[in-house]
Amino acid sequence: MNALIIFVLLAALMLTGMPVSISLGLTVLSFLFAFTDVPLESVALKLFTGIEKFEIMAIPFFILAGNFLTHGGVARRMINFATAMVGHWYGGLGLGGVMACALFAAVSGSSPATVVAIGSILLPAMVKAGFPKRFGAGVITTSGALGILIPPSIVMVMYAVATNTSVGALFMAGVVPGIVLALVLGGVTYWRARKNHYPRLPKASWGERWVAFRKSAWGLFLIIVVMGGIYAGIFTPTEAAAMSAVYAFVVAVFIYKDMGLKDVPKVLLNSANMSAMLLYIITNAALFSFILTNENIPQAMADWILGHGLGTIAFLLAVNVILLLAGNFMEPSSIMLIFAPILFPIAMKLGIDPIHLGILMVVNMEVGMCHPPVGLNLYVASGITKMGITELTVAVWPWLLAMLGFLVVVTYWPPLSLWLPRLLGMM
Numbered sequence: 001m002n003a004l005i006i007f008v009l010l011a012a013l014m015l016t017g018m019p020v021s022i023s024l025g026l027t028v029l030s031f032l033f034a035f036t037d038v039p040l041e042s043v044a045l046k047l048f049t050g051i052e053k054f055e056i057m058a059i060p061f062f063i064l065a066g067n068f069l070t071h072g073g074v075a076r077r078m079i080n081f082a083t084a085m086v087g088h089w090y091g092g093l094g095l096g097g098v099m100a101c102a103l104f105a106a107v108s109g110s111s112p113a114t115v116v117a118i119g120s121i122l123l124p125a126m127v128k129a130g131f132p133k134r135f136g137a138g139v140i141t142t143s144g145a146l147g148i149l150i151p152p153s154i155v156m157v158m159y160a161v162a163t164n165t166s167v168g169a170l171f172m173a174g175v176v177p178g179i180v181l182a183l184v185l186g187g188v189t190y191w192r193a194r195k196n197h198y199p200r201l202p203k204a205s206w207g208e209r210w211v212a213f214r215k216s217a218w219g220l221f222l223i224i225v226v227m228g229g230i231y232a233g234i235f236t237p238t239e240a241a242a243m244s245a246v247y248a249f250v251v252a253v254f255i256y257k258d259m260g261l262k263d264v265p266k267v268l269l270n271s272a273n274m275s276a277m278l279l280y281i282i283t284n285a286a287l288f289s290f291i292l293t294n295e296n297i298p299q300a301m302a303d304w305i306l307g308h309g310l311g312t313i314a315f316l317l318a319v320n321v322i323l324l325l326a327g328n329f330m331e332p333s334s335i336m337l338i339f340a341p342i343l344f345p346i347a348m349k350l351g352i353d354p355i356h357l358g359i360l361m362v363v364n365m366e367v368g369m370c371h372p373p374v375g376l377n378l379y380v381a382s383g384i385t386k387m388g389i390t391e392l393t394v395a396v397w398p399w400l401l402a403m404l405g406f407l408v409v410v411t412y413w414p415p416l417s418l419w420l421p422r423l424l425g426m427m
Contacts, residue, residue: 091193327368
């Protein structure tokens, strides 16, 4: 009964158009005052302890690094390198866009940042080269979602915070699925381009490829700094985030010189605004998790599922349906922080690996970012392309169907996610 009251309260507040973070906080406070005897002191304590985890510090640092890279010319150099490598194949610039999104995802940790950085440069070039606007929009909108699957990923950090899972293991678990999904999206791009005879670029010489690589190398080296540092044990994921922010600042301001020191305060302010918003969501989600645990709701749900003989296959199917439905109304950070504490205990009782569950949830978030009505990537791409949400939805459907097929593979074939972290001894 208490579970029903909590979720009805939350749904009612969200239906008023209230932000998810405030809806979470008001749901918790209303339930505490009306239905429990929990002292307010424990609520205040939970507010502070909910955001004192060391791993949370990685979020503002990754946001700052992504903002420096977005404003610092790194995206343009990555696009030049990607198109030099694959531009001569069918769909040339489109394939270059998929590769550039994958590369930028590996340094930014954010899907919207990837869509903005790559799309604002590549989409006008694709239209000028003779590609239909819908084709370019479909490529960038869906490939930009790689930003939360290919590590480092802010959403993965949030899952780790919500479930006390290893951030390093999650990062490594995202590498292989991220590469596979990039290949899947590239395959759809190639197939559609070949079918419709879209233009190809002249084949670049190895000398031109080397020049393009050399110019983008400083940005690409950040991948080695973050992932290599974590795997080698030189620093923790949080320390890697701090290193990436410093490195991105140096590259953008002193090496590429696409940003001046006068631009740095604006980047810092934007990063602080975004970090404050996410930390506010995390704080309220921690309170929501506290009330769920206090009422024993996840455990009761787990016992009900086990008692009715629902096995792993049915549970994972239900998880996908729930998360895809949630993706219609909420953005990834909120979904992860609300549902991870609920689903995690049930998954543990069913023997599902927490790293596998984390990657499964992230892939669901990716799909959710590309379909209406609240697909964040759709809104970002709409701002770049000046296309309506309905038109964009039509544009992305071939890639979206491929992503749904990939989601099924990730869901029911755990080795795809778990092979690399096990190989590296991180599990």
